[in-house]
Amino acid sequence: MSATPSNGIPPLAGLATYEQAMVAGLGVDENVDLMRRYNFIESRLYQMSAAFMNPTPEWEVKGALSLHLYLDGEHSQLLRQRVAELRRPPLYLDKSPDSKLELFLEEALRAENTLERLVGIFRVIRPTLLDAYRTHLAAINPIFDFPTARLLKLIIAEEEQMIEWGTQAVAAVISGDEERKSADRWEAHLRAYLAAAGGIDGKGEIPSDLSLPEPRSVKPFVPDVDPKRDWRSGDIYNFHYRANDVYLDSEADWDERVLALMYKRFHEMDVPEMMASIVLQTQGKPWEYYRDMGRQLWDEARHSMMGEVWFARYKVDWSKYPNHVGWSMHLNLDRSPLERHIILYFIEQNLMDGKTGKRLEWKIAQSAADPLATYFQDYDWADEVLHAQIGRRWLKPDVGDVKELLEKGREIAGRASPTLEAKIKSTPQVDWWPDYVRDALGKESTSRAGTDNALVPTFE
Known part of the structure; x- marks a missing residue:
């Protein structure tokens, strides 16, 4: 309590009482040492999401890995910025702070299937990391180390959300006693390595x-980096794909053109599959590069x-038709990481064309009087403008200006693409579009477009 008379207005900006504010929290050095360990874990979680993206077949897990990779990148950025504010240059933050902690994370990276990947992250790494964040928050002064308190609160909230999803996902994957035993074995395996590291903070007593x-x-x-899918994606090597041509077909009905657009949106999971391989195989960039790519x-x-939600809205069963992996597969296996990034920029820069790009897609949805598709295309367009900027920012120093990038x-x-050609020869290439239109729209297709803009333009 202050000796000065109070006027009833909460003091200290409402962050703490005087008594709470009088307690000295963690010092700068101890704070930095902890955040250095957190940062290393967050950056390795980013790596795990990238590493698990392609070999994990479940669609829902791919979506969650994409979100979690982005959030871990943001958490790492926050921690790096705070360390730099605390008299420590951030130059050493990409180095391991502890060989035993590194070994624990290397073991988690070796998960061999979806169950092990989920168990390692959501039963071991994230829960123990969350406990460390909460302990840290309770040990700092809420006023005089406010910047650290603020970032910890933000990270804690997002870790809680990720763990909630992960707990449900693990339960869904465990279908019987064998899966349960396998999950328990892998959890025990990783917890042993974590114990050997002294826990997340390195201060835990190591059992003798x-x-x-x-x-x-x-x-x-x-x-x-060879993308896998579960049974719901059908024949993932049937590359007969007309959506890119149907949405551009001015002779087709508006509802069919929107159907094509929404399939294009749904099909975009191949971009995270491809981008995961880029960040995984590109070494030595500033952290801002990985943060931008994660976003x-x-x-x-x-x-x-967007496509998935639109399908749910209109009761379209997407498991009935092929959702191929040709684009991500052939880029991941037949092009270098830099070449993949150049291709990504090449596509997105061309989408800035007002006559054929994202503006046209938005106008098609408007013309079809589909408010949900229009809303989706509005944000899709805004995102792609940002993505073209990200591509220029990181590719120009390595490749050259926009003209050179587009030529390359x-x-x-x-x-x-040897990989693509081999799959085409070994897999029937079937045109499923007419059946898809009948099921989704209850009528015959009005499009006469072929596959000129498809991954594979012609089929024999």
């Missing part, structure tokens, strides 16, 4: 009788969710 399971991380990690990756997943993109796009 601790015995570590056989490590999986003896060999260097080799990412799997774009999550935006592209949201665009896919055209050249890369024109190259053969």
